[in-house]
Amino acid sequence: MSGLSTHVLDLTTGRPAVGVRITLTMKGYPAMEGVTDHDGRCKNLLGDQPLLMGRHQITFDIGSYFAANGHDQVFLHVVTFDFEITKPDEHHHVPLLATPFAASTYRGS
Secondary structure, X not given: OOEEEEEEXXXXXXXXXXXXXXXXXXXXXXXXXXEOOOOOEEOOOOOOOOOOOEEEEEEEEHHHHHHHOOOOOOOOOOEEEEEEEOXXXXXXXXXXXXXXXXXXXXXXX
């Protein structure tokens, strides 16, 4: 089953980051916007669109999330990962591990 999902974890609390705005761009064109749910997830960023082969970007508005959650100093406001899909028939998971000062991702399952 193909698809694209994400999960945002707030490493300052060790809990899911609820309400993070996410934008997906496929091949340079805006494809979908979403907001993380009560578990910090966007389970299907594509909606009804197919996952395309090629380079895409996923952007997380973590600055607004951290500011809304009491952090008066935020270094990273927007985090964007540029990744490539070579097997669009597979499911891809792009999680974000974040603090106001650092962020990382990995190819999840």
